[in-house]
Amino acid sequence: MKTAIKAALSAAILFGSAFSASAKTDITWWDFLAGGDGVRMKALIKEFNETHPDIQINATTLEWGTPFYTKVQTATAVGQQPDIMTYHLSRFPLAVPQGVLRPITDAELSEAGLSADDYFESSFDAAKVDDKLYGIPFDIHSIVLYYNKDALAKAGLLGDDGKPKGLEGLENFNAALAKLKESGSEIPLSLHTDEGGSMWRVFYTLLSQQGGKFMDGDEILPGDEGLKALKAMTNWVSSGYSPELISYEASIALFTSGRAAMHINGVWEVPTMKDLAASGDLGFEWGAVQIPVLMGKPATWADSHAFAIPNSEENPVSPEKVKAVLEIIAWLNDHSLAWAEAGHIPAYKPVAQSTEFKEMEPNATYSSLADTAVFDPQSPIAGVAGPIYEATQNFIVPALNGQLDPEEALEMVRDELKNANMN
Amino acid sequence: MGNMKTGNILLLTFTVIAACAWAFPLYWAIVTSIKPEADVVAGTTFLPETIDLSSYVWALLETNIVRWYINSIGTSVLITVVVIMISMMCGYALSQIVFPGRRALFLIVLASFMVPSQALVVSQFILMHKFGMVDSWAGIILPQVIIPVVVIVYKQFFDSVPRELREAAKLDGCSEFQILFKLYLPLNWGITAALSIITFIMSWNNFLWPFLVITSEEMMTITVGITQVGDAFGVKYARDMAIAVMAAMPVAIAYLIFQRRVTQAIMLSSGIKG
Amino acid sequence: MGWLPMRSKSKNNKTLTAILLIAPFIVCYLVVFAYPVYKMFAMSFTDAPLIGEGDWVGLENYVRMFQHKLFYTSVYNTLYFVGLTVVPNTLIGLGIAMMIVRLNGMVQAGILILFFMPYILPVTVVTQIWQWVLDQQFGVAQPLIEAVTGKRISVFRDPLWAMPMVALVTIWWTNGFNVLLFISALRNIPQDYYEAASLDGASRFQQFRRITWPLLWPVTALVLTLQLILQLKIFDQIYLMTQGGPFNSTYVLLQLVYREAFGRNQGGYASAVAVALFVLIVIVSVLQYQLLKARGKS
Numbered sequence: 001m002k003t004a005i006k007a008a009l010s011a012a013i014l015f016g017s018a019f020s021a022s023a024k025t026d027i028t029w030w031d032f033l034a035g036g037d038g039v040r041m042k043a044l045i046k047e048f049n050e051t052h053p054d055i056q057i058n059a060t061t062l063e064w065g066t067p068f069y070t071k072v073q074t075a076t077a078v079g080q081q082p083d084i085m086t087y088h089l090s091r092f093p094l095a096v097p098q099g100v101l102r103p104i105t106d107a108e109l110s111e112a113g114l115s116a117d118d119y120f121e122s123s124f125d126a127a128k129v130d131d132k133l134y135g136i137p138f139d140i141h142s143i144v145l146y147y148n149k150d151a152l153a154k155a156g157l158l159g160d161d162g163k164p165k166g167l168e169g170l171e172n173f174n175a176a177l178a179k180l181k182e183s184g185s186e187i188p189l190s191l192h193t194d195e196g197g198s199m200w201r202v203f204y205t206l207l208s209q210q211g212g213k214f215m216d217g218d219e220i221l222p223g224d225e226g227l228k229a230l231k232a233m234t235n236w237v238s239s240g241y242s243p244e245l246i247s248y249e250a251s252i253a254l255f256t257s258g259r260a261a262m263h264i265n266g267v268w269e270v271p272t273m274k275d276l277a278a279s280g281d282l283g284f285e286w287g288a289v290q291i292p293v294l295m296g297k298p299a300t301w302a303d304s305h306a307f308a309i310p311n312s313e314e315n316p317v318s319p320e321k322v323k324a325v326l327e328i329i330a331w332l333n334d335h336s337l338a339w340a341e342a343g344h345i346p347a348y349k350p351v352a353q354s355t356e357f358k359e360m361e362p363n364a365t366y367s368s369l370a371d372t373a374v375f376d377p378q379s380p381i382a383g384v385a386g387p388i389y390e391a392t393q394n395f396i397v398p399a400l401n402g403q404l405d406p407e408e409a410l411e412m413v414r415d416e417l418k419n420a421n422m423n
Numbered sequence: 424m425g426n427m428k429t430g431n432i433l434l435l436t437f438t439v440i441a442a443c444a445w446a447f448p449l450y451w452a453i454v455t456s457i458k459p460e461a462d463v464v465a466g467t468t469f470l471p472e473t474i475d476l477s478s479y480v481w482a483l484l485e486t487n488i489v490r491w492y493i494n495s496i497g498t499s500v501l502i503t504v505v506v507i508m509i510s511m512m513c514g515y516a517l518s519q520i521v522f523p524g525r526r527a528l529f530l531i532v533l534a535s536f537m538v539p540s541q542a543l544v545v546s547q548f549i550l551m552h553k554f555g556m557v558d559s560w561a562g563i564i565l566p567q568v569i570i571p572v573v574v575i576v577y578k579q580f581f582d583s584v585p586r587e588l589r590e591a592a593k594l595d596g597c598s599e600f601q602i603l604f605k606l607y608l609p610l611n612w613g614i615t616a617a618l619s620i621i622t623f624i625m626s627w628n629n630f631l632w633p634f635l636v637i638t639s640e641e642m643m644t645i646t647v648g649i650t651q652v653g654d655a656f657g658v659k660y661a662r663d664m665a666i667a668v669m670a671a672m673p674v675a676i677a678y679l680i681f682q683r684r685v686t687q688a689i690m691l692s693s694g695i696k697g
Numbered sequence: 698m699g700w701l702p703m704r705s706k707s708k709n710n711k712t713l714t715a716i717l718l719i720a721p722f723i724v725c726y727l728v729v730f731a732y733p734v735y736k737m738f739a740m741s742f743t744d745a746p747l748i749g750e751g752d753w754v755g756l757e758n759y760v761r762m763f764q765h766k767l768f769y770t771s772v773y774n775t776l777y778f779v780g781l782t783v784v785p786n787t788l789i790g791l792g793i794a795m796m797i798v799r800l801n802g803m804v805q806a807g808i809l810i811l812f813f814m815p816y817i818l819p820v821t822v823v824t825q826i827w828q829w830v831l832d833q834q835f836g837v838a839q840p841l842i843e844a845v846t847g848k849r850i851s852v853f854r855d856p857l858w859a860m861p862m863v864a865l866v867t868i869w870w871t872n873g874f875n876v877l878l879f880i881s882a883l884r885n886i887p888q889d890y891y892e893a894a895s896l897d898g899a900s901r902f903q904q905f906r907r908i909t910w911p912l913l914w915p916v917t918a919l920v921l922t923l924q925l926i927l928q929l930k931i932f933d934q935i936y937l938m939t940q941g942g943p944f945n946s947t948y949v950l951l952q953l954v955y956r957e958a959f960g961r962n963q964g965g966y967a968s969a970v971a972v973a974l975f976v977l978i979v980i981v982s983v984l985q986y987q988l989l990k991a992r993g994k995s
Contacts, residue, residue: 028639060640062651066940070960071638077748077962078557080638098962194854194943247851250834394944398856431799438796442811445869449814451837452826464835513722522715538734539930539978541951542971545747545958546733546740552748566729574722599714628819630933635959646819650937660829667825671818678817679810685817689877693919
């Protein structure tokens with residue numbers, strides 16, 4: 001009797017698995033994309049599901065930043081990880097030693113019809129650690145300067161081509177801010193001054209424009225470029241050009257309501273501006289340009305959304321799922337023009353170099369930043385939700401808001417990050 | 424006498440105002456949830472100008488809230504049933520049966536009041552993983568079935584059942600189980616109801632443990648789920664409030680219906696009778 | 698001599714029945730309570746990650762903990778939070794209870810519901826509501842804040858405001874519990890005491906000092922103790938509203954346990970911090986109990 005039951009069970013299992021091989025593959029997808037990004041990614045996923053009956057993506061959006069990465073870590077530890085997830089390239093040096101990411105072999109890559117040549121070299125290299133590929137870049141996203149054309153024109157800062165003029169160089173920039181204030185702009189430059197991530201991007205940009213490095217071997221912030229960058233920013237707040245301790249939505253609202261003449265934020269808010277302008281709710285003409293060269297040479301902070309496969313020793317992902325995942329990635333790459341409408345620059349060269357993309361505005365105006373983009377330092381203390389972001393939140397943000405002396409703040413950053421690997 | 428009356432009226436007015444101010448955030452949340460999003464950010468009106476239920480429709484159709492309701496109801500009911508059953512049986516034994524180790528057990532249960540359950544979450548998580556129960560109802564339920572105070576309360580109430588009833592039942596040849604379920608329990612429906620309701624509410628409201636042990640959106644309880652919905656485009660305050668209201672509805676209604684029982688349970692669990 | 702074996706047989710039966718009755722509770726207790734307590738202590742002496750085994754490292758985790766700046770910050774913040782909540786929450790609860798006992802009938806029931814309702818709500822609902830009320834841009838409380846300080850404040854991002862705001866939300870949320878206990882205690886004070894006192898010409902305030910406060914003391918002590926233990930264990934509100942920021946000003950002990958275990962994958966170290974919290978709670982509770990007992994006697 002027992003043997004009969006066992007035989008029946010095995011037959012059922014075999015039959016079942018043979019059956020399911022021809023049925024669809026369910027792929028669990030985790031991302032942290034919200035706002036305009038979220039809407040566009042959901043549309044892409046929907047389109048994929050509709051055109052691929054054999055692969056169905058079940059997507060979940062979790063909270064951006066530390067909550068997302070903590071959940072990923074825990075899930076991989078217990079074998080409950082998703083099959084595919086979005087992951088910031090800046091975080092790879094931190095994630096790979098933790099064993100959270102599964103390497104993708106050359107064979108798997110070519111089977112999906114992908115190759116390294118299809119991607120911008122800097123992005124693709126950033127996805128590699130020790131010569132192994134741990135993810136596939138999807139976009140390059142950066143920060144830009146959004147500006148109110150009407151407000152700038154009023155202060156005499158608008159060129160004939162509709163682009164800002166007279167903003168190059170820190171002195172000119174500060175003079176321009178003063179002029180904007182005089183000509184009626186309540187807040188010349190809106191910044192998201194209560195959060196570490198946003199302020200890190202501006203700080204790192206100014207640092208890199210001076211040719212400074214955040215890390216040189218073991219040293220953190222060598223030289224005085226860091227101090228100069230921070231002082232430039234604290235000056236904006238203390239002079240009343242930028243708002244003190246303001247939330248993300250509020251910093252955007254200052255710009256969209258017309259009270260702020262300029263706003264530095266990520267490219268992902270481009271859809272917000274586009275939609276508001278389209279529905280007639282904006283009230284002024286807007287534009288977006290690469291961050292002006294304020295302190296030396298052109299440079300802008302950038303990071304990249306990549307797709308990665310979580311790694312779990314307990315519950316490793318099956319080869320069929322890997323195939324399906326890579327197929328999804330390949331498809332998304334081909335369709336990354338739609339993603340570019342969220343303001344990003346595709347990492348996939350065929351799309352980035354296509355005419356459609358080259359004509360897309362405002363992307364075309366600022367896509368030159370890709371040539372001089374600087375990525376986070378390649379270090380385990382860098383990356384979203386990493387120790388550097390935390391240190392920025394804890395020390396640079398208070399310094400910006402006048403709660404901490406800039407020099408002291410940087411010293412504390414150095415102290416904190418020196419111990420980052422120990423504790 | 425006239426002074427006292429005005430004094431009383433003043434006090435009454437003050438109390439009413441204070442109570443309204445205290446409860447204002449609740450009112451505000453409900454009002455926000457039934458306004459159209461555009462109205463929410465356009466200007467502050469204390470009464471909605473138009474009533475718009477689209478946030479609730481969105482919650483029901485575009486989020487996993489139905490699934491979360493099911494998870495919450497299922498796990499809370501199961502936890503309540505298990506807690507009441509095992510605590511009642513243990514409380515009865517402590518109360519009515521003399522057995523070796525009785526005093527020790529009582530002291531152990533009392534001592535566990537001091538242990539903060541939050542400090543145990545790491546070990547409990549590891550344990551659930553060993554059992555393969557992470558991201559499952561069993562994983563949510565298991566660590567929540569030990570509520571020492573319920574045992575103590577049952578013991579106290581069983582202690583005060585008149586001895587004669589028990590003697591009579593014993594003479595009739597009833598076993599302890601029969602005495603418990605046919606005599607002691609029916610005599611104590613009141614506190615059973617009270618303890619059940621409060622246990623249900625507490626497990627519905629539990630955040631930390633379900634948050635840790637659940638890794639997928641389908642398994643989330645509603646208390647955890649409402650913090651994970653961050654994917655609406657643009658302003659989403661009405662929707663945030665709508666899902667918050669939906670998460671609070673069941674326990675709020677349970678309280679409104681069973682106020683007396685809830686009050687009783689809270690008093691009992693603090694060691695105060697009456 | 699036939700009755701001897703029968704007696705031990707019935708005694709055995711009794712024990713067997715008792716075992717059957719207590720077994721479910723005991724089994725669950727051992728598995729999900731006692732074993733985790735043991736594991737917490739045991740793990741704190743290893744360098745284990747969250748999942749998996751580690752090596753014995755003796756007191757290394759504890760040494761590290763006492764050198765870890767964030768640990769001291771967490772302890773300080775936890776105590777700061779306790780200071781902001783325990784006594785105020787108790788006094789506010791008493792005040793509200795005193796207002797409510799003077800009412801009657803439906804009005805009393807209605808007012809009680811308004812004050813008590815927050816306690817019934819899940820913590821996530823509470824934090825969602827208050828984050829909306831305090832939203833820097835559109836929150837209905839901001840005009841009030843602006844009137845007092847001259848500008849709108851992103852309260853959960855401001856190191857000065859963050860912890861007090863978390864305390865405020867916590868008091869709003871948990872006060873109902875204290876109100877209930879005080880109401881029942883106030884009701885237990887015989888009215889004649891007050892009548893006799895007012896006949897003697899005692900003022901309201903004197904009546905409170907001489908009659909109400911001393912007779913309430915046992916419940917007041919109980920509320921203080923329960924509050925103290927409850928607030929030492931804070932995690933949810935902090936995690937949901939500030940994540941320990943800004944500037945680590947709301948970083949509490951359980952937040953550190955969570956981060957070390959689930960964010961940094963350091964199970965052993967996290968267990969050591971959990972043990973520290975456990976010890977802190979036990980010490981503080983015992984101390985407070987003795988203190989209140991002594992005061993009560995005088």
